[in-house]
Amino acid sequence: MDIMYRSTRSTQTRVTASRAILNGLADDGGLYVPEQIPALDIPLSKLADMTYQETALAVMRKFLTDYTEEELSYCISRAYDSKFDTEEIAPLTEADNACYLELFHGPTIAFKDMALSILPYLMTTAAAKNQEKHEIVILTATSGDTGKAALAGFADVPGTKIIVFYPKDGVSPVQERQMVTQKGANTCVIGIRGNFDDAQTGVKKLFSDRELKKELEQKGFCFSSANSINIGRLVPQIVYYVHAYGRLLSMGKISAGEKINVVVPTGNFGNILAAFYAKNMGLPIAKLICASNENKVLFDFFESGVYNRNREFHLTSSPSMDILISSNLERLIYRVAGEDAKKNSSFMESLAKTGSYEITAEMRQALSDFIGGYATEEQTSEEIRQLYEKEHYVIDTHTAVASHVYRSYRLETGDDTAAVVVSTASPYKFARSVMQSIDSSCKDLGDFELIDRLCAASGTPVPAAIEEIRTAPVLHDQVIRADEMEAAVKRFLFA
């Protein structure tokens, strides 16, 4: 069965998977969604014996139906190789009654690597399949981790250029250093005076600017996106939920068919949406627990049915979740609106105009598998300390948000269904916040001293991604206002 992709905002659009990946965003500003969610066609019990790469093929071939099996196998084998520091790719670690799905063993030590190590292969394969003559320009807004993972994936990939915008004061020192030291003549990294939403809104504007599109085409370029709005990001993320289920089986934690809960630290809603798609493929998932930091717009949404971004923006210790407009929620809204593009568009229009919208009671009913929770800064820090003292397991701030939300959920409900807490970043990426939580004497230490302390405390080796930036020279130092983004793009491309 061929799966075609439609836009969440109009009924006319209908494209193949490879075309959707090339385009990134639909012309009408909507997000591409599969016409139907295919069923997982392997027996659950078999998952226990499958490698990550085999699971990836089993999942991705169901969604990306215009890629041949050979093409997908090629993309998968290139993506999930020794760039990851463990053969398991996504290991599951048990600690304090939960299983932490560690998605940070890739080249940039954040979960974005799970999708961004394969996206460049999916995209260049798509370009060849569609006889795309233009050079692909990846435009990306980042809250910190996407930027580096996308840069690492696309650096020096022939036929592509990549431009990354990040909020100058909204990322961790390690995140910023990772990006501004990026090598590769086709890369460009720019700081924005503003927050992530300003950067993301700016990028969306560039995407929907028809004049700009024409001008670029004349000069031989076309835009695409490496953000989680690209369906080529989302599909590879479904894989690790299926993989985690297999690991739980092989660890003897569950039997085939038994349901699990998943707990996901959430920002742009891509990761948890992939879990929702996995559930709709037939993976036995009971609750999808959506964990937010103090920017708890999603918690309030699941509580009240009202999405309202008109509120104070908090800079937290989990910057990759400091987001008030969760782009991928649109895909869920579209689905619970009965795949009604008109209805979805009216909500999104309201969001753009007034900053809020309210869904119907019927739609809320369809969201009953989702549970929202949030952690304050203090609770996040306390969670890191507690888990370290109890189990000597060190988690990063984002994972700690999820871990706290899960702990409270379990206390409140007594639900002891086997649970996967998604661990989205290495603690090394957020060493300052992590070390301040477990050792109050670290206050005045420098970033790399903290990293050495963390190494001693956790007993885990310092990842190569961190060692690299100790001495790497800064190669990108542009900082601009959000309204200067278009000019900056032209400067880089037309130089």
Ligand SMILES: *Cc1c(COP(=O)(O)O)cnc(C)c1O
């Ligand atoms: C991106 C990111 C998140 C949020 O993921 P979404 O898919 O945007 O919800 C959480 N934690 C870390 C470390 C991230 O990099």
